[in-house]
Amino acid sequence: TQLLEQSPQFLSIQEGENLTVYCNSSSVFSSLQWYRQEPGEGPVLLVTVVTGGEVKKLKRLTFQFGDARKDSSLHITAAQPGDTGLYLCAARKSNTGKLIFGQGTTLQVKP
Amino acid sequence: GAGVSQSPSNKVTEKGKDVELRCDPISGHTALYWYRQSLGQGLEFLIYFQGNSAPDKSGLPSDRFSAERTGGSVSTLTIQRTQQEDSAVYLCASSSGTSGTDTQYFGPGTRLTVL
Incomplete structure (x- = not known):
């Protein structure tokens, strides 16, 4: 059983389009992080969210932590x-x- | 360089052979982690070191896998009698602490191929 479910698993879009990636769980977490990984390299931290409902922006990227801290x-x-x-x-x-x-x-x- | 380094970058071995993978963490980082990543997938936790001790070995898949850390710095992950299912990228990360907001810095990984 996957503790963290991400969707979609694969996304192919045209330049200029918008997209949303989801991360869901039945567990409550004290913090959640997003990483980006390029081929041949290790993951690099983008953001850490710790408060339910928190929204963080990093240029064109917007991260949100669910109110219940599960997603x-x-x-x-x-x-x-x-x-x-x-x-x-x-x-x-x-x-x-x-x-x-x-x-x-x-x-x-x-x- | 100030980042996490791993060696070798690639390792091809035959089934049944032993392999050693090395990780050099960022200087001064007390916490060190090993993860395994299958092609295009998320990372699977293997083992965590705080200093030279390993409080959490829960992710090691079998007793063929072991790891040690010496001098609070370099760590070695050893896989004995390798199997084809051991083929993956092995990633090491280090951090200055273990709180929920501490950043783990990852190395580039060692790609292990077992023929």
Whole structure:
């Protein structure tokens, strides 16, 4: 059973389109993180959300943490080819810092 | 460089052989993590170190997998009698702390292929 369910698993869109990626769970988390990973590299942290209902913006990316701290979304406005990559949500289940990852969303933005 | 480094970047081995994967964390980071990633998938936690001790080994798939960390720095992940299902990218990360907002910095990974 996947603790964090991401959807969609694969997304191919044209440059300029908007998109939303979802990360859902039945568990409550104290914090949730979003990472972006490019081929041949490790994941890079984009954002950490900790408060229910919290919204954070990073240029054209908007991250939201659900009110109940069980789910999160990543919205990209006017996607660009440089946004192409694997997007991963991750949450901590204990105080060890160990991260539980979703299965990832592969985004392809065509010029 | 100041980032996490891993070696080798690629490793091809035959089924049944032992392999060692190395991780050099960011200097001063006390926490070190090993994850495994199958093609195009999310990461699967293997083991976590705080200093030289491993409080959480719950993700190690079998007793063929072991890891150690010496001097609070370099870590080695050893896989004995490798199997084809061990083929994956093995990622290491380090962080200065273990709170919910601490950032884990990942290395580029070691791609292991077991023939």
